[in-house]
Amino acid sequence: MAPVARIEEALAYARSIVDLVQQPLAVLDRDLRLSHANPAFYDLFELDADVVGKRLAEMRSAFDIPGFVEALTSVIESSTPLRDYEVTRDFPSGTKTLVVQASALAAPREHADALLVAFDDVSERRETERALRQHEYLLAAITDTVITLDTQWRILSWNPAAEKFLGYTAEEAVGKRSEEVITIEQSIDRKALREKLTLGEVVSSQGKIKQKAGTWVDMESSTVPVRDADGKALGYVVIMHDFRATKELERQLREHTSDVEEANKELDSFTYSVSHDLRAPLRAIDGFSRILVEDFSGRMSKEEMRLLDVIRKNTQQMGQLIDDLLAFSRLGRKEMSVGPVDMKALCVDLVPEVLAGTEARSIDMRAKYLPPCIGDRALLRQVWLNLLANAVKYTRKREHAVISISGEEIGDELVYKVEDNGAGFDMQYIDKLFGVFQRLHKPAEFEGTGVGLALVQRIVRRHGGRVWAEGALGSGATFWFSLPKRSP
């Protein structure tokens, strides 16, 4: 064969080999123009044969990489190959990470000074590596034990938390069958567990696991069967949670709750007895003073009668105080029985009780629309009773008492109002108004224990609402309380 023919035959062979190779290959001439490229190259960069003769940067702007041209040129000139040149660029089809190898071709004379450039698209691999690294950071950061196993229950991975919780290092555990390292007693037996996993279920259970040192510890675990996109089982992930702390907290909570219940019962008992025991001597003081007043009035001076009267009044005051305190203290511990409450009906019911004994007075008490609410009827009754009784009491010195009761929806609250034209109060002392035992009037002016409004506030707050008031000395007072529309 003629030398030229031989050369051409050799070339044809070379081309066929290059074309068959899976790896994207390009042959560039001395000017870095494309002489020949294989189908893999055209596929990777989505190009056609019409780019032959062009420079790489002319085919795809992504190849316009600073230093790339120099690197390739230096291969031609120095014959030193370019190895593992990694670059990440945006191509029309997406961002790719490429590893480029280039070497000078020892070529027949016409192709002197040519360059073979091989491209490796490592985009996916880099992506996976990055995901894996993140995954490792995650596993290292998780405080729960995470173990992965294959379908034969051999341990594939063992995170730092697993090392800490179970005592075996990753080196000791990875590769072993799970039984060699995991000894467990749990609420579900192994057969049932494996059956559920086969069905694709995540299985959770509680139990005990033996640490390397031999100690059994409480744990909670979840086992997740892992499948590939086609549903084929790949293995399992087991996550274990150290249950000891939770169990301890649960135990403490139970103890604490029972302590609290015990304390409440004792307190209840105590207040009940105390109030009964306090009432007895009060009865005697009042009763015997009354005997003096009723049976011996003829023989006593006006002053003596007045002194006795003071004794009686104070005794009655104390009796009322005991009742109020008992109610106040009981309130904190009683459970609320919540339901719909017809506030209008509640008020209307109370009117006779509140107006008892006031027949001689002129009292105009009117209730406009009162929206129904949700709450504890008995407690809300107490609220209305206290507010209305106060209004009646503090308007006593008025020739014509006017008490108006109303309610409305404002936003997601229900706001109720009791307004009177009575003695009012000094706004300066507004902070004391709802305090326990706090009074803004002398007992001689208006009797009272100073617990009534405190009780109102307590009840309303328990319902999730607020109380507030406005008053002016001598002209009257207005009290509002709000309740949330929804259940407290």
Added chain:
Amino acid sequence: MNRPVDILIVEDSDEDAELTMRSLQKQKMTKLHRCSDGVEALEFLKGGAMPRVILLDLKLPKLNGLEVLRELKKSDATKSIPVVVLTSSKEDRDLQAAYELGVNSYIVKPVEFDKFVTAIETLGLYWVGLNEPRS
């Protein structure tokens, strides 16, 4: 016709007893006997006494009011005597128990005559000489 009405008062506190008896004695139609505790009261009744009404304090030493009540309701001789319980407050927990034992009338101390009249009316009796209960 106008025989004074026998009322048994079972009350441990001397002061309460004195106040109660004073209130009831104002109406000269009453004849009061007082026992200081449940044991004494049961003995008194065993001896053949038949008061028309028993005023029973719930808080007593030795046998408490409820226990006395149970005894009264057990014996044929005494179970038909009307009982009014005495209590310091209407929220007395023993009141509920007393109701369950068949007593549905109570007085919140101090006992006063009008409270007494109301209490026995609840039992279906009327004061004027304590007529027979209406059927």
